[in-house]
Amino acid sequence: MSETFTKSMARNIFYGGSVFFFLLFLALTFASHQEFPKRDNHEALTPIVAKGKRVWETHDCIGCHTLLGEGAYFAPELGNVYKRFGNSTEAIKAFIKSRPVDGVPGRRSMPQFNLSDEELEAVAQFLKYASGIKTVRSWPPNIKG
Amino acid sequence: MKYQSQSVAKLYFIAAIGLFVGQILFGLVMGLQYVVGDFLFPEIPFNVARMVHTNLLIVWLLFGFMGSAYYLVPEEAERELVAPWLAKLMFWIFLAAGAATIVGYLLLSYSDLAKLTQDDLLPTMGREFLEQPTITKLGIVVVALAFLFSIGMTILKGRKTVVNLVLLIGLTGLAVFFLFSFYNPENLVLDKYYWWWVVHLWVEGVWELILGSILAFILIKTTGVDREVIEKWLYVIIAMTLITGLIGTGHHYYWIGTPAFWQWWGSIFSAMEPIPFFMMTIFAFNMVNRRRRNHPNKAAVLWALGTAVMAFLGAGVWGFLHTLAPVNYYTHGTQITAAHGHMAFYGAYVMIVLAMISYAMPMLRGRRAANSPRSQVLEMWSFWLMTVSMVFITLFLTGAGILQTYLQRYSDQPLDFMTVQDKISLFYWLRELAGAVFLIGLVIYVVSFFAGTDEPEVAEKVEVDA
Numbered sequence A: 001m002s003e004t005f006t007k008s009m010a011r012n013i014f015y016g017g018s019v020f021f022f023l024l025f026l027a028l029t030f031a032s033h034q035e036f037p038k039r040d041n042h043e044a045l046t047p048i049v050a051k052g053k054r055v056w057e058t059h060d061c062i063g064c065h066t067l068l069g070e071g072a073y074f075a076p077e078l079g080n081v082y083k084r085f086g087n088s089t090e091a092i093k094a095f096i097k098s099r100p101v102d103g104v105p106g107r108r109s110m111p112q113f114n115l116s117d118e119e120l121e122a123v124a125q126f127l128k129y130a131s132g133i134k135t136v137r138s139w140p141p142n143i144k145g
Numbered sequence B: 001m002k003y004q005s006q007s008v009a010k011l012y013f014i015a016a017i018g019l020f021v022g023q024i025l026f027g028l029v030m031g032l033q034y035v036v037g038d039f040l041f042p043e044i045p046f047n048v049a050r051m052v053h054t055n056l057l058i059v060w061l062l063f064g065f066m067g068s069a070y071y072l073v074p075e076e077a078e079r080e081l082v083a084p085w086l087a088k089l090m091f092w093i094f095l096a097a098g099a100a101t102i103v104g105y106l107l108l109s110y111s112d113l114a115k116l117t118q119d120d121l122l123p124t125m126g127r128e129f130l131e132q133p134t135i136t137k138l139g140i141v142v143v144a145l146a147f148l149f150s151i152g153m154t155i156l157k158g159r160k161t162v163v164n165l166v167l168l169i170g171l172t173g174l175a176v177f178f179l180f181s182f183y184n185p186e187n188l189v190l191d192k193y194y195w196w197w198v199v200h201l202w203v204e205g206v207w208e209l210i211l212g213s214i215l216a217f218i219l220i221k222t223t224g225v226d227r228e229v230i231e232k233w234l235y236v237i238i239a240m241t242l243i244t245g246l247i248g249t250g251h252h253y254y255w256i257g258t259p260a261f262w263q264w265w266g267s268i269f270s271a272m273e274p275i276p277f278f279m280m281t282i283f284a285f286n287m288v289n290r291r292r293r294n295h296p297n298k299a300a301v302l303w304a305l306g307t308a309v310m311a312f313l314g315a316g317v318w319g320f321l322h323t324l325a326p327v328n329y330y331t332h333g334t335q336i337t338a339a340h341g342h343m344a345f346y347g348a349y350v351m352i353v354l355a356m357i358s359y360a361m362p363m364l365r366g367r368r369a370a371n372s373p374r375s376q377v378l379e380m381w382s383f384w385l386m387t388v389s390m391v392f393i394t395l396f397l398t399g400a401g402i403l404q405t406y407l408q409r410y411s412d413q414p415l416d417f418m419t420v421q422d423k424i425s426l427f428y429w430l431r432e433l434a435g436a437v438f439l440i441g442l443v444i445y446v447v448s449f450f451a452g453t454d455e456p457e458v459a460e461k462v463e464v465d466a
């Protein structure tokens, strides 16, 4: 690098640039918060949905599935599973409930979690809530996720 | 080794390498589960193997960063470490907490682990990379605070160099952003929004400061180039990192219920994120070309140059590949993401830690500057085996990802997820094969520490006025 560009100039760009862009990032975060209520489906955030999120978390579903495209890539996207299963929480519950304990020979299989009826209902409601979040361009591109 | 207290680094490095081996074994388990779905089912379900794989990665990299800091900070500050006993104590606490967590993952069902650790009191579990029980997370905070104290006080009381300062800023940022792992609101959009403040602001923010400062340190030591020059480069690189990387977080805010303006902010700023990585490559090669000495530790220089190249490829090129919103619309959450995640983590953070271990370990084991030629040859073999197989892992996953994106999301007759997985299984087999070669490379790496230990090192050839 050229001699006229000194170390103290470089240092000032680092401190000045970092502070400026961090503040800008905070401003954009603030602007995001203004818009969240329009998209985040908080109307549907009932106590049973909140409980469903806990069921989701305490079984580490994200360790195999994606949810809105984030997570693991071993099993299907679940942000739109409610729609894929014909807008039916019953279908979701039936699927989770019927997983074989010992898996399927040679194939990927979802574990049998032995969820209680209440847990099943909660996690299905949580997935219904997730499907109501308004993503830009209605991501995912199609129903397959 | 100039200061006695630097020796605590050795513990950290040994633990790091041990956990690295564990990480790769579980990677291979998962790689097999991708094609032989019932492998180890239901004893070790995929999600358990995955949390072991990724958490071991993060923990061993943290061990590596801490070890690097304990070695480098005293040397830069020109004084002994403050409270080396604390560094030793924290090592054992961190190792015990880490081991207990992994054992918990493997022996208990995850929901039982959540119950046992009272996750309902302060729910933080069950989110990608942040699977650790809350109590483990609190332990990490304690270890981080103690660590920052001993490093910070050493820097404060000693010579203040740019390398030390940048390292300290990076490590402090690491601890600060980790605090967002305790924020887990019921609102999924908010949860996801701030989850990235840990994950993205780590790997594309503060960790790059750590990477830059360790790289600068190794280059100062091995090339003998004037510190002023290196420090100027370091400032420019990390300036570009934060200028692009902070707003660049927006590349994760395209499809998770966040506002549409992020499509622009995220695309434009993250498209510039490769710049600091590219500068790092230029920087490393420039300094090595302008070297005033030929350091006898060839392996360390190889790792340093390797990290500069591979970080640019993995983070810069493979990151750019899917970072623009219109592309990411199709590739989001596919094997393309996995391809990038692997090469970026390996190129940037695995390799910089291995570079530092390579540089410091000979001195920590009582040598003057380098290992014997026999040991170095083995180490360089392991470098090539691991690096080339990681390139292949990335290429195979990219192939899988392109097909997946097309068949599942782009074509006129989109297919089901599982149908597509079956169709692309050949790529997963090839990835597993490349992974096995990676393991061979890693075994050779470990063996290199035990080879030629009683043989002398080559003397340094002094460059005649370059």
Ligand code: HEM
Binding pocket: A071, A072, A073, A074, B024, B027, B028, B030, B031, B034, B050, B053, B054, B057, B337, B338, B341, B342, B345, B346, B347, B350, B431, B432, B434, B435, B436, B438, B439
């Ligand atoms: C050598 C053999 C390896 C194999 C077979 C392997 C396999 C895997 C598999 C199957 C996954 C899960 C993908 C999914 O969610 O569906 C994964 C995730 C991951 N692995 Fe590896 N891995 C290996 C080595 C490594 C190395 C060396 C690193 C670090 C440099 C690494 C870092 C990661 C990361 C960061 C993730 C999470 C990726 C994401 O969320 O996008 N792996 N690995």
Ligand code: HEM
Binding pocket: A069, A070, A071, B128, B203, B204, B251, B252, B270, B271, B273, B274, B311, B314, B315, B316, B318, B319, B320, B322, B323, B324, B328, B331, B332, B333, B334, B337, B340, B341, B342, B344, B345, B348, B349
């Ligand atoms: C060393 C630096 C980097 C590391 C270690 C890294 C690692 C990762 C990992 C592990 C993920 C997957 C996260 C998840 O599981 O959801 C990811 C996602 C992503 N990274 Fe990076 N990355 C780095 C730098 C970059 C850079 C410089 C860019 C852009 C130029 C980039 C662009 C992306 C994008 C767009 C995604 C989201 C992929 C998706 O939509 O599924 N990354 N990165």
Ligand SMILES: [Fe+2]
Binding pocket: B200, B204, B248, B249, B251, B252
């Ligand atoms: Fe990112």
